[in-house]
Amino acid sequence: MNKTKVPFQIPAHLHAASPAELRQGERDNVKLMVLDPLTGQRRHTNFRDIINTFQAGDVLVLNQSRTIPSSLHATGARGDVEVRLARKIDKHRFEVLLVGNSYEEEENIYFQNGILATVEGKGSEHPLQVLNFKHGGISLMEFIYEHGSPIYYEYINDPWPLSKYQTVFSSIPGSIEMTSAGRAFTWRILSSLISKGVHICYVTLHTSLSYYGNNKWPTPSNHPELYSIPRETVTTVNVAKAEGRKVIAVGTTVVRALESAVSEGRLTPQKSVPTHLYINGNYSLEITDALLTGFHEPEASHLDLLKAFINEDILLKAYNEALKQEYLWHEFGDMNLIMTGVS
Template sequence: MMVAARSFQVPKYLDASTPAEYRGISRDHVRLMTLDSVTGKHFHHYFYQLDSSLREGDLLVLNNSRTLPPVLKGKRGKQAIEIRLSRKLTDQEWEALIVEDVCTVGEKIDLPGELTATITGKGNEAPLVILSFSKSGLDLYDAIYRYGEPVYYEYIKTPWPLEMYQTVYASVPGSVEMPSAGRAFSWKLLNKLKRKGVKIAYLQLHAGLSYYENDRWPNPSNHPEAFRIPEETAEWVNKTKKNKGRVIAVGTTVVRALETAVNHGGHVEAQEGITCLYIQKGYPLKAVDGLLTGFHEPEASHLDLLTAFIDEKLLMKAYEEAISAEYLWHEFGDMNLILPMEEKR
């Protein structure tokens, strides 16, 4: 099932093409719109004021996957080729997008550092292919970090360094696009939240490509991504639910991982694997109560997931308000918190 098109349009002047640090502010000084998921009532703040919307006993779950530089530029004969890695399959194989070109199985691409990639098959969905590299394990990661670049979509006008595509707490390499919902956090803010009694837990979900160029997006009902939920995180989620606290996912990646790990008894289990979970309107959320996320394009399947938290009419009304109030979109943009504001009884 593909995402339904929404009627709103984001003006190009609201595309955040520059990281906050290069706009003269710190990460946690981007703007924040908080939505009551029940009433749709919205509040305007700055991200460093996040603590005003949270309370003692809440749990924030963050994705500490670290972003790789997945764009590799090589040659097929004399022809320039751009590869965008999407998902690791084995120590030597990746699913990838070959940009603006058609390649066939068996073709070899020459890359910097005496690295080659051979197309061995079709990927999970078109237009992805499977690449087998001449190096594996740490040697392959070393080549990717030495010669790769971040993904720069059309609204990015400057080739920002890889560090701009990391959250401050990122520690486990694997994502090809930044889990951007957590980008606005600073250690100062995280410590401020801890002092208030908000618990912090981590998991990993390695984000794949979110866009395949030429108006092509991943099929949200068949988009596998690797995840890992540690024992401690599962315990904190279950304890928070038992104590009637709110579990707040920092990013749609965290929602997918936690909801995938819910067992028949309604508890989150520590586990690792691959998730293809597609969350949309009417999905019965069992692990997560609230969501901290960015603002999404009308074509993005992330909006389907948001409608599991809040009625779509209320969400679209809030998005219209965000456009009117000139909130910024994309990974360097402003933030949106969706959660029930009333105390649980």
């Protein structure tokens, strides 16, 4: 994984520990840094101003994946363990991260309601393991929804309900973690954008677990995620590209989906296929012109993806300014729009 050359530290008080609507009344009441990747010019405003930032004819692409409750508690011969779902393999099996106790291959762990699972072995990379549930399909998902919770990382102080980990437009369950770049959108903002002539369309990419704890992150080139792109989105995006209009991705997940589905310079429909695409500063974007995203940790591969849009030095200067301006990080934090031609 590429690392930033100049590390930056996120002060503890800039880790967003609560949803914006509980801090400031509405989910769209967050800061927005508008960043021109060519000039490095930065504008600091409120997210609601994004209505004035986009132009008629722009295409805004959203990820409609819905977060599932991915943290479960279980026990076994080695004691209690938190089971963090990492990626669905099939109707019975998940790659998981076992937190709290280490279990070996062929050992059983036990959940509520008599649900049993067996550790099958190593996952796609350390420290993930494969867990085979004796229940599968709909009954397993019902159990997950009844007894699971969102994954709470160390900066989260309160057990927020699953509803706080959804975007207003999410509709297809499957993401391990929230597709957080779209969280600040409200139906009011989306309606105003449509009235202005901005085209709204959707992809679905189900996120895998993005953090393994103890400063351990997934290997970007070995991080498969399932995605789909409907024909309506393909048509809207291809027409916009042919006419020279901007395609704006809401989140790194949307960038990954769009850029994974290119054939001969055009977007193609996809249905529940895996992508292994790793995007960094060496990647030439073919579909995506601009990116709305949150603020990312220096170790995260999401930050590598941003370097496909913007020079690393310009990005780091902007991030250091965001720190001075006390922007908030993580899924409940503030937003960053990387787009040329804005001031």
